[in-house]
Amino acid sequence: MDIKYFPITFITEKSDIENQISNSVVFAELFKTNQTTNLKYYLESTQYGYTASALPGGTHKLVRITDIKANGVDWDSVPFCNCENDKKFLLKKNDILITRTGGTVGKSFIVKDCPEKSVYASYLIRLRLNEKAKIDFINMFLNSYLFWNQIFDLKSGAAIPNVNAEKLKEIKIPLCTLEEQVEILSNKLFFEKKNRVNILYNLSYQNSIELNNQSEIIKNLRQAFLREAMQGKLVNNETSDGKTGVDLLLEIQTEKEKLIKEKKIKKSKPLPPISDDEIPFEIPENWTWCRLGELIDLVSGASFSSNSFAKNEGVKCIKITNAGVNEFIETDEYLPKDFLEKYTSNVVYHNDLILALTRPYISKGLKISKCPLSYDRSLLNQRVAALRVNNRLNNDFVFFVMKSDFILNIYKSKFKGIGQQPNLKNDDVNFLTFPLPPLDIQNRIVSKLNELMKHCDDLERSVIESQNYNEQLLQQVLREALEGKDEVENENLKLVAEDSPMYSVSKDIQKNCDTGDMAILAGYIIKKLSTQNSKDFGRVKLQKMLHLVEYHCQLSSELKYQKNVAGPHAWELEHVIEPKLKSLRFFEIKKDKFGATSKVTYTPLSASNELTSLFNREFKDQAESINNLLNKFQDKTWEFCERISTMYAVWNNRLIRKELFTDEILKQDFLAWDDKKKRFIDVLDHTLEWIRKEKIEPVGFGEYIDKK
Known part of the structure; x- marks a missing residue:
């Protein structure tokens, strides 16, 4: 069977x-015997x-x-x-x-x-x-x-x-x-075989859970980009002509008033002013808050008789079934061609935004999408709306805002606890508060978001491929196991942290270091690396190099590393090691503030001349491997060190816990470390390549690095 x-x-x-x-x-065995x-x-x-x-x-x-x-x-x-x-x-x-x-x-x-x-x-x-x-x-x-x-x-x-x-x-x-x-x-029968098959299933299950987690991380990453865009934090907000969001809004209002006077459009009912309570976050000075209804024309759907629909020819009709989350779902629903002349106020055009009014959101998000070219000049059915964006705006900018959790959460809050299916009215759309930047900035934001979303698409595609492959693999190994094969070849479901040519694990401690040893090591790192780029060297770079030296050269110390914005961080550096550097007259340590940021500088004192001999004496068996590692970072910036240290940590964390991973999973772990890590999204492949090229792959040594 x-x-x-x-x-x-x-x-x-x-x-x-x-x-x-x-x-x-x-x-399966009984059927055979x-x-x-x-x-x-x-x-x-x-x-x-x-x-x-x-x-x-x-x-x-x-x-x-x-x-x-x-x-x-x-x-x-x-x-x-x-x-x-x-x-x-x-x-x-x-x-x-x-x-x-x-x-x-x-x-x-x-x-x-x-x-x-x-x-x-x-x-x-x-x-x-x-x-x-x-x-x-x-x-x-x-x-x-x-x-x-x-x-x-x-x-x-x-x-x-x-x-x-x-x-x-x-x-x-x-x-x-x-x-x-x-x-x-x-x-009692077939115990070993049952155990082996369940192990295979559990490995696949762990992989599936991990891939689902990665999908959630990508979803959160998309929203993080959208939040930054809406708050004016994603791109430079300067404009060449000095125009503001207020100027743009006035241009739109002036144009509308002109069209009303010319009787080309009807006057719409006035929108209420925006109260302070409706403003959720600060925006740049050259932006403005407005109502969505000031920026769009809202097209309503018509009620068509079910007898009017056909499956083969006519005018395409957009129904609520076409309104997907961020994607338009094409179907075969047509109305008679002469309906275009009869229902002129319900015509939808290419790039109009399509919004479901009944059950407007599901677990995946708000049901908002763009009308595709294949549906240009289609007719809109009831319970769906089309948002026609003013031509003075970037249509995609409005679409990105509508896809954000900011809009979704407004609707979720409105319908929370009502105990019935949500239904949007026209006012629920027109009254939405909307952050409006000048057109130059809209274009800049859309360009940047397209670039960032492509990265997310690539990550997501990789996860989906892995999910499909994992499912196929599970089918294969279970079929082989149930059909009675003694050995199931399935390297993809092995724990990568088990011994293999590519991922060896080592827990051997090369040296136990007390605080005196770590002070000498820290002083040596400062002396060796700050001479190349003294302006760039500070506490951040020292933290990252200490982490890399300790974990890669397999030293054991009293430093307890935890997750921090800039990567692995040990409280003991500032509060234990640096005081020793001062008391031993190695370095004077000064912290200077520059606005919202600060920089720690290390000025050599008299005893710093002894650091090299002290290091060679205390770390005589490890000096070669430590120097080999430090030499790779001689001309590197603190941001480069942050990037390598963080990637090393997430990679090592997975080895410590014997968890399945791929390069895509490592990149997603890196981005999930802290929201500010997304500034490195373009260089994550290079980061992994550099670690491998320089032969400093982690080996699962040390403690797992987690949040406090």
Whole structure:
């Protein structure tokens, strides 16, 4: 039998899936060693359920599909029905109920206990076993992929999945005596094989969880870029002509007034002024806050009769089903061509923004998209709106703002706790507060966001490819394992932190360092690196070099590194090591402030001349490897050191925890370290290449670096 793993929508708990896989191993072996029979061999009878409406009171309890939960049936909440002839439908202990239709087709439930007068609804089939079967043996089979693969075959091609009693009875099952069934249920058979297959599943599961986390990181990264753009922090806000957002708004208003006077457009109702409470964040001085309705024309949809629609030709129609999250979903819905002349106020053009008014957002975000060229001059159906952006604005800038969590959260807050489906009115769109920069800055922002979003798209594409590959790999290894192959070749699901030519792990400590040793090491690093670029050398660079030297050269010290904005950071440097540098007369340490930033400088004192000899004496066995590492950073800036140190840390963290990773995962870990790391997004590939080229890959040494 061809056995395939596939996700079952109503089996989602990891432990339940592991149980299904373990059961599958057992029955895969039994199909090879035992004769095959049909399920009816073990059945006394099958019976469809009773057709009746649920009532608050009646003669019998009526258990339905919806009453069967993962932890059983709460009989107190099961409704009643009136059943005069109940002989065929009465339930008793160890009856098995199987759903025969709907999204849970094939799901089984063993009746352990029930009220004396209990029957079951018509969408269920009751199996009653004969003396040849142990209930737990049949239950094990009904919860294995050997059963599900046959159910899947039965329901394939059906518009509404369903299984009837006759088909159920013909399902193939191994022929086992009662004695064999008892031995199978002892859980002693095929233990090693079950364990091996579950290990493979768990590796794939860990990989899947990690990839899902990476998808969430990318989603958050997109929103971080949008937040910076909306707050005027993404690009330079200077303009060549000195124009402001207020100037732009006045131009739009003047143009509208002119068109109203010329009777080319109708005067719209005035929009309320923006209160201080509606302003969520500060924007640059040359921007302004306005209402979205001042920048767009809102096109409403018409109510078309269902008889008007066709599937093949005519004018395309945009319905609420076309309104996706950030993407337009194309369908085959057409209206008569002459409707274009009849419904002129409902015509939509290429690049109009399409917004769902009913259920405007889902878990993925706001249902806002751009009308594609293929839908130019289409007609808009009811419960969808088109936002036609004023031609003095950058259409994509407005689209980016509408895609941001700023807009989504306004709507979520508005409809929070209403207990009904959200429905937007025109005012809910027109009254939105909107940050408006001059056109030059809009263009600059759109150009930068397009560049950044492309990076996110590339990362996301890589994650999706990995997810698809992981799924294919899981299919392969489970099929091979269930079909009885002793060894499953699957390097992609191995833990990369296990010994391999590419990723060796080393925990050996080369030297235990006290605070005196670390002061000498810190002083030596300052002396060696600050001579090349004294203006660039400060505490940030020293922190990163200490981290890299300690972890890469495998030194053990009292420095406790934690996540900080600029990378790995040890509190002890400033509060323990630097005081020693001063007391030992190695360096004078001074902190200068420059506005919001500061810089620490190290000025050599008399004893600094002794640092080289002290270093060579205290680190005589490690001096060569430390110098080799420091030489690679002689001409590097503090930002370069920050970048290498942070990438080294996220890579090393994964080795320490023996976690799966790829280059894309490392890059996403880097970006997730801190929001300010996204300024390095363009150079992350170079960062990984440089680490490999210089042969300073981490080896899993040291402590895991995490937040405080």
